[in-house]
Amino acid sequence: MNPVTDVMDLFRRQRAVRDFADRPVEEATLRQVLQAALHAPSGSNTQPWRFIVVRDEATRKALDAEYTTAHARPGEAPSTEPGMMAKAPVVIVPCIRVPERTGVAGFQTGASIYPACQNLMLAARALGLGTALTTSHRIRAEQVHAILGIPAGWETAAMIPLGWPDRAYGPNHRGPLDEVVHWDRWSE
Numbered sequence: 182m183n184p185v186t187d188v189m190d191l192f193r194r195q196r197a198v199r200d201f202a203d204r205p206v207e208e209a210t211l212r213q214v215l216q217a218a219l220h221a222p223s224g225s226n227t228q229p230w231r232f233i234v235v236r237d238e239a240t241r242k243a244l245d246a247e248y249t250t251a252h253a254r255p256g257e258a259p260s261t262e263p264g265m266m267a268k269a270p271v272v273i274v275p276c277i278r279v280p281e282r283t284g285v286a287g288f289q290t291g292a293s294i295y296p297a298c299q300n301l302m303l304a305a306r307a308l309g310l311g312t313a314l315t316t317s318h319r320i321r322a323e324q325v326h327a328i329l330g331i332p333a334g335w336e337t338a339a340m341i342p343l344g345w346p347d348r349a350y351g352p353n354h355r356g357p358l359d360e361v362v363h364w365d366r367w368s369e
């Protein structure tokens with residue numbers, strides 16, 4: 182995928198990329214997309230996040246096995262083919278501190294981490310990198326925490342494979358604006 186410099190075009194060009202070229206991603210590039218994540222908003226600017234950047238192949242394969250198991254349909258054997266966490270050169274696991282108080286505006290689990298995920302993914306796309314937001318692994322949280330050494334009090338919000346896409350991707354397709362936008366109040 183080509184880099185994207187026009188910000189409004191960037192939103193249209195973001196796709197879920199699950200297949201990657203066999204090409205490493207430089208650490209300086211990773212630092213750029215991680216820096217973008219850190220500029221995201223969070224409740225009261227608490228920045229309750231950590232980002233585990235997994236480059237190690239054995240660790241990615243272990244995460245892939247958990248993801249594949251979690252993603253398999255009930256009653257179906259998980260695929261034995263290497264999945265996207267194994268094929269991507271990098272897997273980013275954004276983590277969020279479990280809030281002490283829930284139900285307080287801005288402190289809902291997820292609300293303070295997914296903006297950072299989106300910043301990261303858009304920055305990656307701007308550079309021509311592909312990512313996919315995935316959450317299926319969360320039903321295997323215990324196993325994933327053990328693999329990554331995540332301490333108590335933290336949760337993984339997502340598993341984001343990141344790499345150079347295997348091919349070009351067209352723009353994303355979403356429904357029309359007028360079907361989902363209400364002006365001033367909800368209307369049919």
Ligand SMILES: Cc1cc2nc3c(=O)[nH]c(=O)nc-3n(C[C@H](O)[C@H](O)[C@H](O)COP(=O)(O)O)c2cc1C
Nearest residue numbers: 195196197198199252313314315316317318353354
């Ligand atoms: C909350 C959430 C969870 C997702 N979980 C997964 C997942 O577990 N596995 C996966 O392959 N894609 C996952 N996705 C990616 C979506 O399938 C993808 O964003 C959607 O199909 C749109 O794709 P497109 O942007 O290429 O059009 C998830 C996306 C979101 C927002």
